[in-house]
Amino acid sequence: MLSFGVFAVGTDGFVIAGLLPAIAGSLHVSVAAAGQLVTVFAISYAVLAPVLAALTASWSRRAVLVTALAVFTIGNAVTALAPGYGLVLASRALAAAGAALFTATATATAAMLAGERERGRAIAIVMLGSTTSLVFGAPLGTLVGGNLDWRATMWLVSGLGLLAVPGIALWLPARGRGVSPGVRGYLAPLRNPRVVGLLVTTVVAFVGIYMPYTYISEIFAPAIGHGPDALAMLLLTFGIAGTLGNITAGHQADRRGARRVVIAVTLALGVVFALTPLATGTIPAALVAVVLSGFFSFGVTTPQQHRIIALTPSGQSLVTSLYQSAVYLAVSLSGAAGALGLQAFGSQALPLLAAVLVFAAAVLTVLLDRTRPGEGPAEAA
Incomplete structure (x- = not known):
C-alpha cells in the first residue's frame, strides 16, 4: 500500500x-x-x-x-x-x-x-x-x-x-x-563541505535532466505533432528505459564505485542531449533519443544517493531529506530555465542547454569529489 x-x-x-x-x-x-x-x-x-x-x-x-x-x-x-x-x-x-x-x-x-x-x-x-x-x-x-x-x-x-x-x-x-530534530538538526549535514558540493552537483545535473523531460512535447513536436497517443508512447518509452537505467546504474555502483558511475553517466547523457536536436523530425529517431536519454537520466539517481549516504552514514535520514530537496529544487529550476530558453531560443535549444548542464555536473563531480587517500568505493562515493 x-x-x-x-x-x-x-x-x-x-x-x-x-x-x-x-x-x-x-x-x-x-x-x-x-x-x-x-x-x-x-x-x-x-x-x-x-x-x-x-x-x-x-x-x-x-x-x-x-x-x-x-x-x-x-x-x-x-x-x-x-x-x-x-x-x-x-x-x-x-x-x-x-x-x-x-x-x-x-x-x-x-x-x-x-x-x-x-x-x-x-x-x-x-x-x-x-x-x-x-x-x-x-x-x-x-x-x-x-x-x-x-x-x-x-x-x-x-x-x-x-x-x-x-x-x-x-x-x-x-x-x-x-x-x-528541529531545523538545526536537519541542516547539520550542511556543515560538511563534501555534502554541500554533492548537493550542488545534484542540482546542476537534475536541472539538465528534467529540462528536456518537462518540455518533451515541444522538443519532439516536429515528429509527433501534439497528438496525445504519440506523446504517451514517448513517455512510456522514457519510463521503461529509465527503469532499466536505474537498475543498471545501481548494479554498476556496487561493482565500480558510485562516483565513477555518475561521471560516466553524465558524460554519456551530455552527448545524447547534444545530438537530440538531430532526432526530432521522425518518430523512429525520436524513440532512439528518448530511450538513450531515459536510460542515462535515471542512471544518476541511485549512485548519487549512494554517495551522499556514504558521506554521513550516521545521519542518513537527514542527508537523504536534503538530497530530495535538492532534486526537487532542480526540477523547479528546470521548469523556469526551460521556459526562458523556450521563449528566447526555441524548443530545439533546450537539449543543448541540458547538455551543457550535465557536462558541468560531470566536471563538478571530478573536481569537488576526488577520492581521498585510503578510501574504498563506498567512502569514495
Missing part, C-alpha cells in the same frame, strides 16, 4: 509534462507559463519536505501518511476544479505538500517496519511505486487528458491517492512516534 501511494504521488509529479499544451490552451496561457506548474510543485516539495517531516515527527506514521494523502488528494481536486491559472498554481503547491510528506514518510516507515536485515528490500519495494508511475502512470494520465480533458487526469490522480488510504489506515501499525 505504501508503494501504491508513492505510485499515485509520482504520477502526479510526472504527468504534468504530458499535459502542458492542453493546460495552456484551457487556461489561456503560454506553454512556458503552464510549465511553471511543474516549477511551483517542485519548489513547494523541496522547501516543505524537511519542514513537514520535522513538524510531524511526534505523530504516528499511520497518522502522517493518511494526513499526507488527504492533503495530496484535496490539492489535486482543487486543481481539477480551479477556473483560472492562479488557483491552479496554488493548488499545485498544496498537492506538493502532501506528496513531499507522504514519500519521505513512506520510505522511512518501510525501513522501520522491515528491520535492518530487510531494510533495503523494503525501501526498494516502496520506491518501485515511483518508477512505475513514470512507466505507467504518466502515459496513462496523458492518454486520459488527451482523449478526455486534462482535468479528468487530475481527478484520476486524486482517485489513486484515495485508493491507498484504506489499506494504510487499516493495516499499518500506529507506531513510530519520535522527537523532532
Whole structure:
C-alpha cells in the first residue's frame, strides 16, 4: 500500500509534462507559463519536505501518511476544479505538500517496519511505486487528458491517492512516534563541505535532466505533432528505459564505485542531449533519443544517493531529506530555465542547454569529489 501511494504521488509529479499544451490552451496561457506548474510543485516539495517531516515527527506514521494523502488528494481536486491559472498554481503547491510528506514518510516507515536485515528490500519495494508511475502512470494520465480533458487526469490522480488510504489506515501499525530534530538538526549535514558540493552537483545535473523531460512535447513536436497517443508512447518509452537505467546504474555502483558511475553517466547523457536536436523530425529517431536519454537520466539517481549516504552514514535520514530537496529544487529550476530558453531560443535549444548542464555536473563531480587517500568505493562515493 505504501508503494501504491508513492505510485499515485509520482504520477502526479510526472504527468504534468504530458499535459502542458492542453493546460495552456484551457487556461489561456503560454506553454512556458503552464510549465511553471511543474516549477511551483517542485519548489513547494523541496522547501516543505524537511519542514513537514520535522513538524510531524511526534505523530504516528499511520497518522502522517493518511494526513499526507488527504492533503495530496484535496490539492489535486482543487486543481481539477480551479477556473483560472492562479488557483491552479496554488493548488499545485498544496498537492506538493502532501506528496513531499507522504514519500519521505513512506520510505522511512518501510525501513522501520522491515528491520535492518530487510531494510533495503523494503525501501526498494516502496520506491518501485515511483518508477512505475513514470512507466505507467504518466502515459496513462496523458492518454486520459488527451482523449478526455486534462482535468479528468487530475481527478484520476486524486482517485489513486484515495485508493491507498484504506489499506494504510487499516493495516499499518500506529507506531513510530519520535522527537523532532528541529531545523538545526536537519541542516547539520550542511556543515560538511563534501555534502554541500554533492548537493550542488545534484542540482546542476537534475536541472539538465528534467529540462528536456518537462518540455518533451515541444522538443519532439516536429515528429509527433501534439497528438496525445504519440506523446504517451514517448513517455512510456522514457519510463521503461529509465527503469532499466536505474537498475543498471545501481548494479554498476556496487561493482565500480558510485562516483565513477555518475561521471560516466553524465558524460554519456551530455552527448545524447547534444545530438537530440538531430532526432526530432521522425518518430523512429525520436524513440532512439528518448530511450538513450531515459536510460542515462535515471542512471544518476541511485549512485548519487549512494554517495551522499556514504558521506554521513550516521545521519542518513537527514542527508537523504536534503538530497530530495535538492532534486526537487532542480526540477523547479528546470521548469523556469526551460521556459526562458523556450521563449528566447526555441524548443530545439533546450537539449543543448541540458547538455551543457550535465557536462558541468560531470566536471563538478571530478573536481569537488576526488577520492581521498585510503578510501574504498563506498567512502569514495
